[in-house]
Amino acid sequence: MQMTDTLPVHVTVVIPTRNEEKAIVATIESVPHDGWCEKLDFLVIDGSSTDRTVELAQSVGATTYIEPRKGYGRAYRTGFAMAPGDIIVTMDADCTYPGEEVPGLVRKLVEEDLEFITCDRLRKAEEGSMSGMHGFGNWALSFTARMLFWYGIHDSQSGMWVFHKRIMDNPKMRPTNDGMPLSEEMKLNARRCYGRKKAIEISVPYRPRVGSSEINTWADGRRNLIFLYLKRFGLNRTRSPWGPLEE
Ligand SMILES: Nc1nc2c(ncn2[C@@H]2O[C@H](COP(=O)(O)OP(=O)(O)OP(=O)(O)O)[C@@H](O)[C@H]2O)c(=O)[nH]1
């Protein structure tokens, strides 16, 4: 198949947002819209933004859904269930991830018969994309995850994944966490369910953020670390510090 052929797939880009009016339009427009796949749509799961995020997302054709329950993980769990496409792509609404790489990543998933791709940000991070503290936190969490699970993923915190929606039918793949730890949970579940040949990691550029972040580096870092230990001992489904587990 040539790079110019239209891929016979329906792709939904799921984007969680909370007050991202400065970057949501550029994030959506960064993904090529030139007919590289049969159908492409954008599903924005908004955590009750108080700015113009929703209106702006709709203005460039995205479907929006307000998820009042807090959390990055909650937004994705809702978005995965709602996404109409057979292939799901994720990214933050802050211009940090390379939207222009989406067609190539989807093509790779389809043509190489993969189940899941996670994008490593650490090897190709551009200058200014990660503060020293963020970089250290990412490295420390990724290192801890590798030591606990021996699963070989370099960047446990990346939020850009490309996968077949059908993998969410697998209860061992479906994530349980409503917060930032959903990111590491996705990779751990994917490697456990599909192994190193079908669940792969690819390095992509990572860019400076547009707009300000609402995450709390220390609190989220601690939650991510606790989650790794709970999961290691199989307690994340029964003892969730983020409240009851719902579908
Ligand atoms: N729906 C929803 N989206 C959220 C929530 N918290 C964060 N987000 C979105 O999730 C994405 C990831 O959050 P970021 O603030 O970028 O977190 P991060 O990438 O770890 O931090 P930065 O490096 O500063 O970008 C962004 O698009 C946020 O707008 C939430 O509670 N609900």
Ligand SMILES: [Mg+2]
């Ligand atoms: Mg971000």
